[in-house]
Amino acid sequence: MAQNLMVWMLERRVVLSECVERLRKEPADTEAEVARLEASEVVYQQYQEDADAGHPDSAAWQQALEEATGGEPAVPAQGPGATPGAAGQLLIGHHSPGSRLEGLPGDYRTIMGIVAGGDGPLQAKDVARELGLDAAPAKVESVRGKLRKSAERGWIARTPAGRYLPR
Template sequence: MVQNLMVWLLERRVVLSERAERLRKQLADVEAEVARLEMAEIVYRQYQEDADAGHPDAAAWEQALEEATGGAPAVPAQSAGATPGAAGQLLFGPRGSESRIEDLPADYRAIMEVVVGGGGPLQAKDVARELGLDLLPAKVEPVRGKLRKLAERGWITRTSAGRYLPR
């Protein structure tokens, strides 16, 4: 009887461990899809703002939307005026032992300074407020995207509640 119970316990633990691993993979897939949709929303809002201002560049916005939603990658422009971040280049890399906040581009550096000086977990809207931005989705979402990039590359920590802390 005791041996049968032990066998059942071990089998049950293996089954649940395998199920947990499948669920982790599904969650990662769902989170990746949510991130793609968030990026598409940001690109669409920017397009709408540009169109409302009367100067949309439809081809450029279609290309940006396709990239944000995981479509075919855009062909990089062959121009001498290419800037960091264009054509898939990283503006900054993963945080290493030698990395400093001063190595970040100015807008990311400003966000880092707010998070470091925040005194606790901050939401994207808290960071936007500290940066003096309006709390409109069109202003907060780009900040949220930058916070996510900083977290993905190890510069800050993102909590499960979507708040950000210094590392």
């Protein structure tokens, strides 16, 4: 009986160790997938803005999409047709005294307007709601990423509690 108990305990320990390892790996895999999706969203938004302007370059966008989604690395577009975000350009530049909102992509300008018109510090979910998005985490995280990027580049201020204010 003691021998069977010892075997059972060892087997149970191995099973639990494997379970713990799988659970440790899961958040890293999930974070990597979220990062890939965020990159894909940026590429899609750039494509949509370019298509709305009437001049999509399907070959360059296909390369950018493959790069953002884990495909073969795309060669950055060079020359006069380069769009913001291509060839290492920042989609949203650093704020300086001469910076103007008109130089930002439309969705960032809209977000800046919401933050500026707020009655106080706003959370990402408040901004998402103002944009007409539902409160699903995927929608809020997309807005949070834009808010965070805007704060890192000096366009808005971020409080220690993760709320956003105009500068």
